Amino acid sequence: MTIRRTTLGGHTHEFASLSDLLAKATPARSGDVLAGIAAESQAQRVAAQLVLADVPLATFLTEQVVGYDEDDVTRLVLDTHDPLAFAPVAALTVGEFRDWLLARAAERDETAISSLARGLTPEMVAAVSKLMRTADLVAVARRTRVVTGFRSTLGLPGRMASRLQPNHPTDDPVGVTASILDGLLHGSGDAVIGINPATDSPAQTVALLELVDAVIGRYEIPTQSCVLAHVTTTLRALEAGAPVDLVFASIAGTQAGNRGFGITLDQLAEARAGALALGRGTVGRQVTYFETGQGSALSADAHRGVDGRAVDQQTLECRAYAVARHFDPLLVNTVVGFIGPEYLYDGKQVVRAGLEDHFCGKLLGLPMGVDVCYTNHTDVDGDDTDALLLLLGAAGCAFVIAVPGSDDVMLHYQSLSFTDVLTARSVLDLRPAPEFEAWLARMDLLDDTGRVRDLAPDSVPARALLAAARP
Amino acid sequence: MTDHDREEVATSAPEGDPWAVLRRATRARVALGRAGDGLPTARELEFRAAHAAARDAVHTALDADRVRAALTAAGVGLDVLEVHSAAPDRTTYLQRPDLGRRLAPGTELPAGEHDLALVVADGLSPRAVHEHAAGTVAAVLERLPGWSVAPVVLAHQGRVALGDPVGQALGAAIVVVLVGERPGLSSADSLGLYLTHGPRPGRADSERNCISNVRPPHGLGYAQAADTLVALLQASRQLGASGVVLKDEGTALGS
Numbered sequence: 001m002t003i004r005r006t007t008l009g010g011h012t013h014e015f016a017s018l019s020d021l022l023a024k025a026t027p028a029r030s031g032d033v034l035a036g037i038a039a040e041s042q043a044q045r046v047a048a049q050l051v052l053a054d055v056p057l058a059t060f061l062t063e064q065v066v067g068y069d070e071d072d073v074t075r076l077v078l079d080t081h082d083p084l085a086f087a088p089v090a091a092l093t094v095g096e097f098r099d100w101l102l103a104r105a106a107e108r109d110e111t112a113i114s115s116l117a118r119g120l121t122p123e124m125v126a127a128v129s130k131l132m133r134t135a136d137l138v139a140v141a142r143r144t145r146v147v148t149g150f151r152s153t154l155g156l157p158g159r160m161a162s163r164l165q166p167n168h169p170t171d172d173p174v175g176v177t178a179s180i181l182d183g184l185l186h187g188s189g190d191a192v193i194g195i196n197p198a199t200d201s202p203a204q205t206v207a208l209l210e211l212v213d214a215v216i217g218r219y220e221i222p223t224q225s226c227v228l229a230h231v232t233t234t235l236r237a238l239e240a241g242a243p244v245d246l247v248f249a250s251i252a253g254t255q256a257g258n259r260g261f262g263i264t265l266d267q268l269a270e271a272r273a274g275a276l277a278l279g280r281g282t283v284g285r286q287v288t289y290f291e292t293g294q295g296s297a298l299s300a301d302a303h304r305g306v307d308g309r310a311v312d313q314q315t316l317e318c319r320a321y322a323v324a325r326h327f328d329p330l331l332v333n334t335v336v337g338f339i340g341p342e343y344l345y346d347g348k349q350v351v352r353a354g355l356e357d358h359f360c361g362k363l364l365g366l367p368m369g370v371d372v373c374y375t376n377h378t379d380v381d382g383d384d385t386d387a388l389l390l391l392l393g394a395a396g397c398a399f400v401i402a403v404p405g406s407d408d409v410m411l412h413y414q415s416l417s418f419t420d421v422l423t424a425r426s427v428l429d430l431r432p433a434p435e436f437e438a439w440l441a442r443m444d445l446l447d448d449t450g451r452v453r454d455l456a457p458d459s460v461p462a463r464a465l466l467a468a469a470r471p
Numbered sequence: 472m473t474d475h476d477r478e479e480v481a482t483s484a485p486e487g488d489p490w491a492v493l494r495r496a497t498r499a500r501v502a503l504g505r506a507g508d509g510l511p512t513a514r515e516l517e518f519r520a521a522h523a524a525a526r527d528a529v530h531t532a533l534d535a536d537r538v539r540a541a542l543t544a545a546g547v548g549l550d551v552l553e554v555h556s557a558a559p560d561r562t563t564y565l566q567r568p569d570l571g572r573r574l575a576p577g578t579e580l581p582a583g584e585h586d587l588a589l590v591v592a593d594g595l596s597p598r599a600v601h602e603h604a605a606g607t608v609a610a611v612l613e614r615l616p617g618w619s620v621a622p623v624v625l626a627h628q629g630r631v632a633l634g635d636p637v638g639q640a641l642g643a644a645i646v647v648v649l650v651g652e653r654p655g656l657s658s659a660d661s662l663g664l665y666l667t668h669g670p671r672p673g674r675a676d677s678e679r680n681c682i683s684n685v686r687p688p689h690g691l692g693y694a695q696a697a698d699t700l701v702a703l704l705q706a707s708r709q710l711g712a713s714g715v716v717l718k719d720e721g722t723a724l725g726s
Contacts, residue, residue, distance in 0.1 A: 030566045168497055175497030178490075182501040341565040376525035376654045377565060377595050382518075405500025405510075405518060412655035414522070417500075422508035454505045457490050466489040 002063070004051045013047035019065040019305055021055070022123070023312035024048035025130045027352055031295045031313040031343035035303060049131055053095030057086075060123040065315060066305035071255045072265060077121050077322045086119025088112065094127045101128065102136060105143040114145045117325075117365030122253070122318035125360045129314070134352070134391065137359040141368075141395040144359075148330045148367040149284025150224045150245065152190050152433035154398050155367050160430040161399040162421045163331070163369065164189035167410035171198045173211050177469050179404050180215055184465060186418030187425075187445065187452035190436035191331060191369065191399035192246065192289065194226040198410055202236040205229040213243040215468055219443070222282070222435035224330070226289050231263055231271050238274040245280050246289045246330060247271040252297045253319025254311075260300030265323070272327050283435065286330035291371070292320040293335040294353050295343030313343060314356055321364045331399065332361055333369035336388075337380055338413055347384030350374065354388045358397055369399035373415040382406070389420055393428040400424075422452055498657065521656040528651075528659035530561060533593035534601060535625050541605035542623065547612060549589075550622035554578050554637065558628040571630035573672075580624070580640040587704065588621040588643035588670075592629030596651030596659060603662040603685055603693070604649050610697035611647070615704070631665045631679070638670030645707055646670040647700065652683065661686045664696060666703055668713035678714035680707070 004021055005014040015021040023037040025048035032038035039045035061081065068074050083090075089097055104112045129137065147155040154161050166179030176195065183189050193212050197204050205227045212225035224245040229237070231249045238244050249268055250261050258264065268288070275287040294313040297303040305311045317334070324332045334357035337350045344350045354370050361368035372388050374380035389400060406417040424430065431437055431450065440446050444461040447453050455462045490502045503514040510518070539551050557573040558564035564571050589611070591604045608623065621641040626633050631648050638646030645668050652661040662685040667674055680703050684690040707713045 034567060034569070166499075168499065172496055174493065175499065178493035178497050178501050179499045181493065182499075342568050345566055376522065376656070376659075377529045381522065403499070405503050405514070407500050407518070407521075407656050409498045409657070412653070412658070414656065417510065419503075419505060419508060419510050422505075426508045451508075454507075457488055457502065463489055466493070469489075469493055 006047050006051045008043055008047040008050065011043065013044055015048060015051060017306070017309055018059070018063050019309045019311045019315075021048055021052055022065065022127060022130070022315050023310070025052045026312045026314055027130065029294070029313070029343070029349045029353065030341060030345040031298055034342050035298055035310045035313070037310045037312060052127055053093060053131055055094050055127070057089060057092050057094060057097055057124050060121050060127070064306060065123060065311050066254055066319070073253060073255055073319050073323055076265070076326055077319070080118075080326065081121065082118035084119070085116055089116060089119070094124070095131060097124070097128050098131045098136070101140045105140045108143055110143050110145045113140065113143055113363070117363065120364060122322045122364065123315060125363050126315040126318040129356045129360050132359070134355060137355040138391055138395040141359040141362050144362040144396070146362055146365055146367045146398070148286045150281040150286055150330050151222045151283060152224070152435045153283055154191060154330070154433055156434065157396065158429070158431060159433055160393055160397060160425060161191035161433045161436070162188040162402045163191045163333070163399055164193045165195070165401050165403045165408065165415065166193065167196050167403065167408050169198055169410045171204055171208060173207070174469060176208070176211060177215065180212070181465050181468060182404050183402065183418050184221070185445065185455065185462060186422060187432055187440055188402045188418045188421055189221070189223050190433035192224050192226050194228055194289070196228045196411060200229050200233050202233050202240065205233050205237045206240055206242040209237060209242045209244060218468055219465070220439070222439050228291070231267050235267070235271050235274065238271070243280070244275050244278060246287055247275045248289045248291070250291050250296070251320045251323045252292070252300065252302065253316035253323070254297050254302050256302035257297040257300050257316070258323070260302050265326070268327055284330070286328055288327045288329040289331040290324040290329055291333055291335055292317060292324070292357070293339050294357065295339045298343065299339065314353070317357060318360045318364070321361050321366055325365055329367060331369060332366045333371050333399070333401065334358070334361070335371040335373060337374035337378060338371065340375055341378045344378070346379035347381070350378070350380050351384060351388045351391070355391060355395065358392060358395055367398045369401070370397055371401040371415055373401070373413055375413045385416060386420070389416060389424050390427065393424045393430055426451065524659045525654035525656055528596045528598040528654040531597045533597040533625070533627050537601055538591060538604055538625055542608060545605040545609035547605065547609050547623065549620060551625060552580065552622050553625045554580070554627070556626060556628045556630070556633050561628070564628040568630055571628055572632035572635070574633065574636050580637065581622070582640065583621060583642045584619070585621040585641060585643045586618040586645065586708070587615070588624065588638045588641045588646045590624045590626055590629070590634045590637050590646060590648045592626040592631070592633055592648055592650045594629065594631070594650035594663070595653040596661065599651035599660045599662040599686070600649070602660050603687070606693040607649055607662060607664070607685055607696060610693040611700055614697055614701040632674065634665065634667060635670045635672045635674050638667065639672070643670060644668070645704060645713070658684070658686060658690065661690060664700055666700065666707060666713050668707045668711065680713050680717055
């Protein structure tokens with residue numbers, strides 16, 4: 001274990017391990033305080049950032065925060081590391097890497113940034129993000145290109161898609177359909193129509209899959225469905241011959257964290273192979289969808305690494321992205337404000353974490369989206385979510401989550417509304433996924449300027465869609 | 472405007488509105504209309520009112536006198552004790568769940584030998600405790616003739632697991648924690664009941680049984696919640712355990 005130290009303002013700061021250094025260098029958040037690893041003063045935080053800036057990127061290939069022998073995520077990261085992709089930045093320190101990224105972003109050299117992905121490890125990306133400010137995170141993510149496809153193409157420049165999330169407390173088919181139609185009429189749903197089922201039963205999952213498949217089929221909507229059941233439930237649905245477009249899992253950045261979610265890497269591979277075999281995609285073959293969020297490992301007491309030392313929640317979040325990356329996902333999103341104030345306390349922490357997650361995910365090669373959201377015991381409101389949404393739009397976020405009127409009546413939290421998506425697209429000149437945009441035009445839902453029309457409920461295009469509620 | 476009001480608006484929609492049937496099938500905020508690309512003012516303010524109610528429910532202080540008076544009025548004759556968790560204030564409580572699970576240093580409780588202890592904790596909605604704790608406690612006690620029940624403990628800045636040290640100190644075989652649940656936009660006053668057999672610090676959540684959403688008239692009523700809880704209490708006493716193992720047995724109870 002290397003002890004690293006620096007002197008700042010006449011005071012010497014020592015960092016006992018790489019995980020200690022990463023934790024102390026992290027911008028303030030309640031979860032690291034809860035874990036007992038946060039910086040104890042502002043000066044100590046900056047001292048850690050100074051030391052971290054001088055750590056060579058290559059150090060992260062030889063010095064681990066979570067041990068290789070104990071953890072299959074670490075093994076996955078190191079065993080699949082691509083030295084050729086790493087070569088352009090292999091000689092840089094973390095601080096020099098920040099400068100390199102900002103320079104390439106300013107030159108709009110998307111290829112240079114985007115082709116690093118397989119050469120970067122989660123810890124490298126977490127480290128550089130800790131040295132970056134909000135605008136740095138936006139500027140570099142904007143020039144990082146990750147494009148994926150199934151029935152719609154996601155991640156293209158100038159586009160922002162949305163997941164339409166039509167949750168219902170009892171999975172009532174008409175209730176779910178109502179929310180789907182409301183979202184479609186607002187131009188949402190191009191990333192996925194994705195339902196969190198109220199109960200995780202195979203029968204319920206199959207019923208919901210068939211419901212969404214029927215809507216998509218009836219109107220030939222170029223999008224995909226997903227029922228966010230446990231992966232073992234999705235495996236059962238696949239066996240039953242259900243119309244599965246995407247396989248979903250919540251994932252964490254440690255093997256213990258994934259055990260807490262009841263998943264293994266082998267199960268994910270099996271489910272992915274099952275969905276791929278169905279061949280249901282048209283423009284692409286990416287068939288997995290993952291959700292993550294800072295604090296999930298800590299909440300499962302699965303946040304420890306080498307010598308039992310706690311690892312900061314943002315570094316662990318990046319390790320979850322390495323899991324996602326391995327399964328060639330169509331969609332990945334952080335559920336940034338869902339977990340509660342003991343991990344991210346207020347709007348400032350949630351906005352920062354959302355931008356970090358988006359930046360780090362993209363840099364690692366993920367089609368990154370964000371569930372811009374909050375619970376009622378967190379100090380966050382619509383002003384904070386507006387700010388994060390607009391920053392993410394500027395940063396080239398692939399997709400966001402949207403629910404009717406911001407109110408998820410099943411999970412009891414607030415996400416973005418369909419109108420929030422319209423506002424962000426309008427303010428930042430962003431458009432839906434191209435296939436979905438063409439469909440909106442075919443359905444007469446767009447005006448001459450390409451804007452989603454504000455339709456009266458009894459207008460012809462609205463009535464045409466609403467007919468789906470009476471099959 | 473409350474959720475209840477929204478439903479009335481929905482059902483009184485004019486004939487021929489294609490949304491009428493859809494609105495009846497969900498409490499989701501569908502078809503709110505638009506002002507440009509945003510929400511119309513009335514819908515925006517309706518949402519803010521619901522969020523404000525939920526936020527205020529979290530940050531209301533537990534009014535112990537009010538709960539004592541409500542217990543007396545409901546005919547509960549047990550002594551009432553008050554404790555504080557190790558979280559000194561709301562801000563700390565929200566960020567340090569570990570402190571909300573421990574008693575404040577120096578807390579003393581009368582040791583005894585009881586079948587049951589009832590802990591009423593503010594949790595994330597003191598409002599739920601103000602409105603529903605007394606009615607629930609009275610309904611539970613009515614159904615437990617012959618059980619020795621410890622003094623009711625009112626806990627400030629308490630989480631569910633605070634029942635473990637409290638139940639242990641009181642010498643209770645089973646502890647039930649009545650706790651204010653995290654407020655939703657349309658449910659700021661929901662009370663949860665958590666049963667733990669053999670309370671002691673370190674019990675896992677999988678060793679507890681939960682009844683959620685006690686919130687008449689919109690959620691579970693007191694009698695209904697008490698019936699379910701008493702069935703669980705009797706099964707737990709018989710089995711000498713609680714949690715997942717009891718839930719499995721519970722299917723035979725129809726609970």
